Amino acid sequence: QKEVEQDPGPLSVPEGAIVSLNCTYSNSAFQYFMWYRQYSRKGPELLMYTYSSGNKEDGRFTAQVDKSSKYISLFIRDSQPSDSATYLCAMVGGAQKLVFGQGTRLTINP
Amino acid sequence: NAGVTQTPKFRILKIGQSMTLQCAQDMNHNYMYWYRQDPGMGLKLIYYSVGAGITDKGEVPNGYNVSRSTTEDFPLRLELAAPSQTSVYFCAAGYSGNTIYFGEGSWLTVV
Numbered sequence: 001q002k003e004v005e006q007d008p009g010p011l012s013v014p015e016g017a018i019v020s021l022n023c024t025y026s027n028s029a030f031q032y033f034m035w036y037r038q039y040s041r042k043g044p045e046l047l048m049y050t051y052s053s054g055n056k057e058d059g060r061f062t063a064q065v066d067k068s069s070k071y072i073s074l075f076i077r078d079s080q081p082s083d084s085a086t087y088l089c090a091m092v093g094g095a096q097k098l099v100f101g102q103g104t105r106l107t108i109n110p
Numbered sequence: 111n112a113g114v115t116q117t118p119k120f121r122i123l124k125i126g127q128s129m130t131l132q133c134a135q136d137m138n139h140n141y142m143y144w145y146r147q148d149p150g151m152g153l154k155l156i157y158y159s160v161g162a163g164i165t166d167k168g169e170v171p172n173g174y175n176v177s178r179s180t181t182e183d184f185p186l187r188l189e190l191a192a193p194s195q196t197s198v199y200f201c202a203a204g205y206s207g208n209t210i211y212f213g214e215g216s217w218l219t220v221v
Contacts, residue, residue, distance in 0.1 A: 008150070010219055036209075043114075043200055043212035044153070088152060096141055096160055097168065098202070101151040 003027050006101025007087055015110050019076040023089035024100045026070065030091040030099075033065050035074045038086045038103065039066045047087075048074070113137040114213035116201050121159050123191045126199045133201030141204045142184040143169075146197040147215075152180065152181040153200065159184055193221045 006023045013019055021035075030050045036044035048063045050056045056063045064073040072091075076083055089101040113136045116127075123129055135142065140161045146151040155168030160179040168170075173195060175187040188195060196219050204210030 036212075041215075043214045046209065046211060049209065081198060095176070097155060097158060099155065100145075100152040 001026055003099050004089060004091055007104055008083050008102045010105040010107060012107045012109060013079060013107055015079060015081060017079050017108075019074075019106060019108075020085050021074040021076075021082070021089075021104050021106070023070050024068040024070055025072070025090070025091055027093055027099075028070070029093040032092040033063070034074050034090040034092075034098075035061075036088040036100075037061055038088060038089060042087075046090055081108045081110050084108045112156045114201055114203050114211055116199075118214035119214070120203075120217045122221060125191060125192050125193065125220060128187070128189050128191040128201050129191070131188070131199055131201075131218070132186045133186065133203075133213060135184075137181065137203060138181060139203040140181070140204070140206045141210065142178065143202040143210065144174075144184070145157075145200045145202065146170065146195075147200060148197050151208070156186065156199075168208050173197060188218075193220050194221045 004025045017025040035047045038044045050063050053065050053067045060077045062075040084107045086103045087104045088103040115134045117132045136202050143158040144156040147153050152216045154170045157176040159165045162181050202212045
């Protein structure tokens, strides 16, 4: 079983829709939870990070963590074509190893 | 991408050749990582370091070596290149485990 599971998609939604991206994990030692955005042929870009259960909001993005269910989500409101990218969840445990999900390829259609 | 520089950006190697991918950061961060990303896949950890003089294996270390003699530099060495090492390689650095920034990537083809 992979430590972090993420549906690779692809996911295609119309402009303005609310997007929900999700990951599950199996390692209870994970302490920090991150979301990265990666455009084609570019390095991953850190979007948000959280370390406790609950919600964290930053503009149109909301990160949600449920440690009891080992489930994290990223919501994108009022999605824009410029949000089209691959979104990767990532987690860090006690050994400071950053472990990634497979990534979900998202397309926002104008 | 904040302060992580990778060289070269593109390289073609012949089977059996060796090379070093360079990674430098100017942020004085303790943590540095090397990942590889195959087409349509997530990032797999090759090696990481929590400070100068300390390195540890990740998920896919075979065929690679690293060193961390200074805080700034974390080179990745490929010995006896194989076609399976054709990939995009990303270096990352961070002050703590939760704010980690990536370089632009190095595209490697082994033929």
